[in-house]
Amino acid sequence: MIGGGTGAFIGDAHRRASRICNDFQLIGGVFSKDFEKGKLFAAHEGLDTHRCYPDLNTFIEREMALSANERIEAVSIVTPNALHYQSASKLLKAGFHVICEKPMTVTVEEAEDLQKTVKKSGLSFALAHTYAGYPMVRQMRELVKSGILGNIHRVDAQYYQGWVNSMIQGTDSGIQGVWRLDPQHAGLSSCMGDIGVHAFHLIEYTTGLCVSRVLSDLSPVKDHIQLDLDGTVLLQLPHNIKGVIRSSQVTAGEENNLTIGIYGSKASLKWSQENPNFLYMLSDTEPTKVYKPAHEYNTQFAEASHMMPSGHPEGIYEALGNIYKGMAKSIRGEDTFDGEFPGVLDGVRGMKFIKNVVESNKEGNIWKEL
Structure with missing residues (x-):
């Protein structure tokens, strides 16, 4: 995860959603621009603080130095908007699948360039339009x-x-x-x-x-x-x-x-x-x-999207969890419903x-x- 440290509502929502869908495990990331605060957050979450990094470049360098079965596979970007494009672009080019908060970028030109990067990479990219x-x-x-x-x-x-x-x-x-x-x-x-x-x-x-x-x-x-x-x-x-x-x-x-x-x-x-x-x-x-x-x-798509029996209300975490679930299926090369994740x-x-x-x-x- 890039961003989303202590007190970050969106970061917390993404962590909960990834756990709810049962397909992801949080390993590490860059949780704050203040490295000391990032390490405190990682320790609080029970993470290996050696997988907590001071910046994105260090994250990419050290993770890519690990073997394929050890390194992080997918990264959630939950920073302020202005950092989305550069983070997503670097991560995709380095070989990471990406889940990104919206808006995807701050300009149309950045968005179109990122579209080309995703296509060239052949990797999975999900945009967190949670309500879908x-x-x-x-x-x-x-x-x-x-x-x-x-x-x-x-x-x-x-x-x-x-x-x-x-x-x-x-x-x-x-x-x-x-x-x-x-x-x-x-x-x-x-x-x-x-x-x-x-x-x-x-x-x-x-x-x-x-x-x-x-x-x-x-x-x-x-x-x-x-x-x-x-x-x-x-x-x-x-x-x-x-x-x-x-x-x-x-x-x-x-x-x-x-x-x-x-x-x-x-x-x-x-x-x-x-x-x-x-x-x-x-x-x-x-x-x-x-x-x-x-x-x-209900339709097959709708029925594949609930997590609880009837009468048990579901909310925003489960909705975002469905985005994560679709992303996990895509990463594994499994069939997905049309529209399973933006x-x-x-x-x-x-x-x-x-x-x-x-x-x-x-x-x-x-x-x-x-």
Whole structure:
């Protein structure tokens, strides 16, 4: 693991997910830019501190000096965004499989270059769009693919959080040290780059369609903030399908309110991350249907994605665990379901979304081609 040491929520989530899927063992890594803190973390986790390294170059050099059956096979990158590209590129070129947090890079050019590196390496690469791991999101994807909705008319996704709101209601001091609000570490965007891109990925993942154009209206909310904290994005998809993404990090009281609705000529589907074990199908002619994990009426993909019997709720760790499970199958050369883990192409699409949303807003809220 690169990053993700003491106090890192995302690093902890990845460690739990890798354990839940029962296919990985944490061996070592670069857990902090402060080597002493990294070693303390490794000792706390019960790891061999000799497999804790001061930097990425040392990690690669010393691991590659080990025999093939001793060295680490796959690496999770859970650093701030600005370090994703250089870390992933070096690791792939050295022969390591990679699981990377999103967004994959901070520029489209980096994303496209990394896509070439993955292809050339022949190695497995997974992007941690965790919500694609939920069984009922996978059920939604398969139901849409089956044509049960008829012709899709509209797609509506929302991602609201409130964690930044209290920070910005005072002075600048409230945001000091929050790397997601710093362009040097976060990249072009905060809100759309952090959570809006998840909504974008869910739309493309579940519909199987690529967004063709975007028009955005973004806001930093406060003058002293450099990046967007709130915004709305209009979408155009093939077949004249319309869509919208509403995303905010300053909606007071909201926790992790990610929802998606796909509306068709025959029926519609709705799913919410805060109640992830329920997928609703709406119709003009029949009562609302409710799909839940661990039932034979689900598709094979959805049924392969739950970890507990019916009635036992699963959440974010299990969803990320499904991404890790798919990655493990890929590393072993086993057959995987279509869409079992997001890959480098999803990372390229995500960066094109972020770039064009930011440019649309800067250029006066105009349509931009993806």
